[in-house]
Amino acid sequence: MTKSIYDQLNASGTTGTNFKQRMxxxxxxxxxxxxxxxxxxxxGGTSGSMVDDVDGGYxxxxxxxxxxxxxxxxxxxxxxxxxxxxxxxxxxxxFGSAAGGFRAGIANSISTxxxxxxxxxxxxxxxxxxxxxxxxxxxxxxxSQVKVExxxxxxxxxxxxxxxxxxxxxTFILDGVTAATHGxxxxxxxxxxxxxxxxxxxxxxxxxxxxxxxxxxx
Amino acid sequence: MAYKQHFIEWFSGKQVPSYWTLTxxxxxxxxxxxxxxxxxxxxxxxxxxxxxxxxxxxxxxxxxxxxxxKxxxxxxxxxxxxxxxxxGMGSSTSVNPDHHAFMVEGTLASYKTLATKDGSTATExxxxxxxxxxxxxxxxxxxxxxxxxGINGNIVxxxxxxxxxxxxxxxxxxxxxxxxxxxxxxxxxxxxxxx
Numbered sequence: 001m002t003k004s005i006y007d008q009l010n011a012s013g014t015t016g017t018n019f020k021q022r023m024x025x026x027x028x029x030x031x032x033x034x035x036x037x038x039x040x041x042x043x044g045g046t047s048g049s050m051v052d053d054v055d056g057g058y059x060x061x062x063x064x065x066x067x068x069x070x071x072x073x074x075x076x077x078x079x080x081x082x083x084x085x086x087x088x089x090x091x092x093x094x095f096g097s098a099a100g101g102f103r104a105g106i107a108n109s110i111s112t113x114x115x116x117x118x119x120x121x122x123x124x125x126x127x128x129x130x131x132x133x134x135x136x137x138x139x140x141x142x143x144s145q146v147k148v149e150x151x152x153x154x155x156x157x158x159x160x161x162x163x164x165x166x167x168x169x170x171t172f173i174l175d176g177v178t179a180a181t182h183g184x185x186x187x188x189x190x191x192x193x194x195x196x197x198x199x200x201x202x203x204x205x206x207x208x209x210x211x212x213x214x215x216x217x218x
Numbered sequence: 219m220a221y222k223q224h225f226i227e228w229f230s231g232k233q234v235p236s237y238w239t240l241t242x243x244x245x246x247x248x249x250x251x252x253x254x255x256x257x258x259x260x261x262x263x264x265x266x267x268x269x270x271x272x273x274x275x276x277x278x279x280x281x282x283x284x285x286x287x288k289x290x291x292x293x294x295x296x297x298x299x300x301x302x303x304x305x306g307m308g309s310s311t312s313v314n315p316d317h318h319a320f321m322v323e324g325t326l327a328s329y330k331t332l333a334t335k336d337g338s339t340a341t342e343x344x345x346x347x348x349x350x351x352x353x354x355x356x357x358x359x360x361x362x363x364x365x366x367x368g369i370n371g372n373i374v375x376x377x378x379x380x381x382x383x384x385x386x387x388x389x390x391x392x393x394x395x396x397x398x399x400x401x402x403x404x405x406x407x408x409x410x411x412x413x
Contacts, residue, residue, distance in 0.1 A: 002413050005226050006290045006355075013371035016292045016353030021256045021406055023230035036231030075232040077251040079258065190255045215230075217256055 046070025057211025071196025100199025
């Protein structure tokens, strides 16, 4: 007998109330699934394409514009709860010695105000000591930027980042190991997947790539 | 064992994927993604007269076998009770496909109901599960001997009469039962497969 995906994800008798929104994206195919995603050019200088390379996924590239900034969103269709979700994203930055990087997680806003955003970050311009870090900006914390660093130095390799967001706080798991925690809830706001990068300089060749994204409400 | 046709839809993203077709039966309805936590797809009618209604299907690409399928969905009606909804497997995009196995809710029925049609005769068997505006999961399984309706994991109707026999496609349907306001129906999950 063929089993349903539903039954493999849920305990028997799971009600409609307890079955929450989920999305899974493997970034495979000849083009970005634009029924699902928008390549949001948040501050200009952003382009993207599928990569013709083993395990390449989707690549977002930046022009030489200063503060080029953009990435992937649901264009403000926000079906996930900012403080009751898990997000799992496999991505890498390609910035070399240039400052910048990507942030991955979920966000209410897709503008430069970054309001109600909960992410893990590889942005060397914003990292206090050049380490992977939790980065948030939420109304629940008075719109201040919160940074909680791990002990792992930011690099240009592929990484698996998982953020567990709950009303009790955040856990950032990097490559399967708890890397940083923040013991404050982020507020019950609607949010969408958010994988976006920026660079403060004008160097050429800056980009990030993503090959997997999964988000679900808990 | 051969791997059989299997479809999963989470209704997550910026818009409804283009492999779904919205068919206006009585204008005008819309199918968009909800900007709401756990909102899924928002199926809505307008507030016009004549029972605005529509179906969302695969536009008659029918890859599922009537006596060997399972359909699973999670949904909820909007706040207005004057609405009829259907979900399940149908042989066409019309309001009453010649072959179908549907869960029926809203003012089209008195309880959550299993409706089937065998090509000519349509009949319904009601469960004892009350109509409601709460989210609920349901499943419909067609076998060589019966069609079963489950609600939140429990089988509530087993029906042996007037079962469909032609190939089927996923089918979602909304109908306004009054002109007082637009009606809505959220669907956050659909899965169907040949067993």
